[in-house]
Amino acid sequence: MASQPAHLVHGMGTAMEAPTWPAITADEANAVVARFPAAGRLTGLHWHSPRPFSAATLAHTTQGAFLLKRHHRSVRTVEGLTEEHVFIAHLAGAGVSVPEVMATAEGVTAVASGAWSYELHRAAPGADLYRDRLSWTPFASLAHAHAAGVTLATLHEAARSFTAPARRSQPLVASFTILPAADPIAAAEAYVASRPALVAFLESKPWRRQLASLFETLGQGLTPLLADQTPLWTHNDWHPSNLLWASDGSVRTVFDFGLADRTSAVHDIATAIERTAVRWLDLGQGTADIADPAAALALLAGYATVAPLGPADVAAVVRLLQLVHLEFALSEIDYFTAVVEDPASAELAWGGYLIGHAEWFQSAPGQNFLRALQAGASPQ
Structure with a gap:
């Protein structure tokens, strides 16, 4: 046999x-x-x-x-x-x-x-078209990106009446406590201090200085933009392999709420773009031009058919996009150090994911991507 x-x-x-x-x-x-x-x-x-x-x-x-x-x-x-x-x-x-x-x-x-x-x-209705694809797989078409935006806005509208507090501290949750804080470095220190394995992993790194540099370079003006956003329970893992699809190309079912928490609508939108419109697995493979602004704009256009985005919302998404991965990256490092003792993956989550993705947004292709989003998504 x-x-x-x-x-x-x-x-x-x-x-x-x-x-x-x-x-x-x-x-x-x-x-x-x-x-x-x-x-x-x-x-x-x-x-x-x-x-x-x-x-x-x-x-x-x-x-x-x-x-x-x-x-x-x-x-x-x-x-x-x-x-x-x-x-x-x-x-x-x-x-x-x-x-x-x-x-x-x-x-x-x-x-x-x-x-x-x-x-x-x-088992829920819909075709699992992306079942075996990696989480950072782009949408197969702009139509799928648009449909995903429609459904994301529909989910947000339904979530507005859900008033549960933020989740308890646990690994692999996309919480949102650092970037909205008036002092994000102090918030990051509090986040790290509550996770002993994360403390041990970072103690040999100049992590405060590295984060402060990112906040100063990429986070300018972000705090007041986020202060105007209504807290909202969100999905926080919006990519095509967490969606089931109808035969007409629309989204039939949403699943996998493992990262869900109380964040904000712009956090979820920025996460969706970060996970589907930038080919991160190609970073360092010979080209830095790894973004697809058309896919991001299609998602935003779909979203706007249900919940129009104002200029401040668009500005918040574009600004937040550069750092939206930060807190989940720290949560991944905590998982790799506290739960499974995988130091190599923890190092990759820190250097390749948290720092590397943020640094890409400072590159010429990253800046071009952000400008394309700002220009293409801003209300006329």
């Missing part, structure tokens, strides 16, 4: 790697699915996700198909997952197409077993 191919996941670059978290087994899935009565009885596992920070599988049961996702408890507790699920339920109630989160007989939507936390979602 031929052996099954090894399960691999996305790495920090373009190569597939052995997973940090082992694939979910059939016996394991059977025990977890049995705790969710409406899910029926497990009949088989049909796909394992290549996403690297957790393990997930498409489980088929007597009641249909479900996505079973497993997290280490140091990354997500039951309480941490419940924060996401409450937001998803609110969006569903407001008419946003999101996966149904399954509940146990006791009415809870996440369960713990040993070192793991589990959640189960009913």
